[in-house]
Amino acid sequence: xxxxxxxxxxxxxxxxxxxxxxxxxxxxxxxxxxxxxxxxxxxxxxxxxxxxxxxxxxxxxxxxxxxxxxxxxxxxxxxxxxxxxxxxxxxxxxxxxxxxxxxxxxxxxxxxxxxxxxxxxxxxxxxxxxxxxxxxxxxxxxxxxxxxxxxxxxxxxxxxxxxxxxxxxxxxxxxxxxxxxxxxxxxxxxxxxxxxxxxxxxxxxxxxxxxxxxxxxxxxxxxxxxxxxxxxxxxxxxxxxxxxxxxxxxxxxxxxxxxxxxxxxxxxxxxxxxxxxxxxxxxxxxxxxxxx
Numbered sequence: 001x002x003x004x005x006x007x008x009x010x011x012x013x014x015x016x017x018x019x020x021x022x023x024x025x026x027x028x029x030x031x032x033x034x035x036x037x038x039x040x041x042x043x044x045x046x047x048x049x050x051x052x053x054x055x056x057x058x059x060x061x062x063x064x065x066x067x068x069x070x071x072x073x074x075x076x077x078x079x080x081x082x083x084x085x086x087x088x089x090x091x092x093x094x095x096x097x098x099x100x101x102x103x104x105x106x107x108x109x110x111x112x113x114x115x116x117x118x119x120x121x122x123x124x125x126x127x128x129x130x131x132x133x134x135x136x137x138x139x140x141x142x143x144x145x146x147x148x149x150x151x152x153x154x155x156x157x158x159x160x161x162x163x164x165x166x167x168x169x170x171x172x173x174x175x176x177x178x179x180x181x182x183x184x185x186x187x188x189x190x191x192x193x194x195x196x197x198x199x200x201x202x203x204x205x206x207x208x209x210x211x212x213x214x215x216x217x218x219x220x221x222x223x224x225x226x227x228x229x230x231x232x233x234x235x236x237x238x239x240x241x242x243x244x245x246x247x248x249x250x251x252x253x254x255x256x257x258x259x260x261x262x263x264x265x266x267x268x269x270x271x272x273x274x275x276x277x278x279x280x281x282x283x284x285x286x287x288x289x290x291x292x
Contacts, residue, residue: 011132011134011135011136015135016135016136019107019135019136019137020136022103022137023136023137023140026096026100027140029094029095029096030094030096030140030144033093033094033095056159056170057069057170057213057248057252058252060172061213061214061215061252064218065172065173065174065175065214065218066172066173066175066212066213066214066215066218066219066221066222067170067171067172067173067212067213067214068170068171068173068181068182068185068210068211068212068213068228069168069169069170069210069211069213069241069243069248070168070169070170070185070189070208070209070210070228070230070235071166071167071168071208071209071210071241071243072167072168072169072189072192072203072208072230073203073204073205073207073208073209074165074167074196074201074202074203074204075202075203075204075207076202077142077164077165077201078130078131078132078133078138078142078165079129079130079133080129080130080200080201080202081129081130081131081141081142081145081200081201082129082199082200083105083108083109083128083129085145085199085200086108086131086141086144086145087101087104087105087108089144089145089147089148090104090144093144093147093148094144104141107137108131110126111126111127111132112124112125112126112127113125113127129200131145139164142164142165143162143164145199146162146165146167146199146201148195149162149167149192149195150162152188152191152192152195153169153188153192155188155191156184156185156187156188156191157171157184158170158171158184158185158188159171161243163244166244168243169185169188169189171184171185173212173222175218175221175222178221178222178225182225182228182229185228186228186229189229189230189231190231193231203230203231205230205231205232205233205235206233208230208235209235209238209241210227210228210230210235210236210237210238210241211237211238211239211240211241211248211250212225212237212250213248213250213252214250214251214252215251215252216251219250219251225237237250238250240256247260268291272284272287272288
């Protein structure tokens with residue numbers, strides 16, 4: 001059995017400075033491209049953004065529908081990117097060429113990596129695929145690489161949300177004909193699986209998650225629905241799922257999310273209680289703001 005792990009690279013600070021300068025120059029150009037979804041972090045996306053899953057789901061629920069959400073898992077996603085395919089996408093879809101494209105090619109190729117453990121270090125190897133997870137450009141290059149999947153989802157009329165390797169598909173179900181909606185969702189996932197395979201990526205159905213979101217009353221309309229087909233694997237419907245730090249439970253009560261926040265706040269308050277007598281009030285405020 002072959003096990004694959006995501007590798008977090010420790011990138012030299014000089015490389016990070018160069019990448020940050022390059023990012024400042026290239027980000028505006030890439031985000032202007034129609035091939036690229038609006039660039040947001042989990043902290044900057046507006047709550048009423050049309051692709052913000054919880055907001056869209058709550059609006060759908062208010063209109064009397066339930067929703068299926070699939071959270072897709074990619075195995076070692078950052079490490080499987082084909083450099084030549086990435087450079088080709090950047091050239092054809094984002095109009096990056098000449099010196100800029102050559103710099104990116106130089107940045108990606110002939111990278112040497114090793115793994116230190118204590119006072120020991122593995123032999124160095126050349127990374128022939130992937131973008132460094134932990135670098136400045138890594139998330140942007142990865143997002144540009146898999147940007148075509150938004151078109152695949154749109155072709156099947158499936159809502160899609162993507163943050164680097166965190167991808168969700170969601171669809172509103174019609175109580176009278178929800179099997180048709182599920183068949184359409186399955187076809188979309190199959191198409192995405194084909195795209196991932198053609199581009200050197202590996203969709204992991206066993207670690208993907210699915211949930212049916214709706215009120216308790218509406219859930220009775222889908223009592224026979226217990227699993228969702230993800231590339232031939234039957235994924236059981238979960239009681240709750242975490243999306244970008246928000247824990248959604250199947251009845252949309254938000255109890256799991258509130259309990260998780262209360263638990264985290266209680267932990268930090270207890271930790272502050274032990275040190276607050278040793279630090280100033282201004283320092284205490286700084287620590288609280290850092291943990292907020």
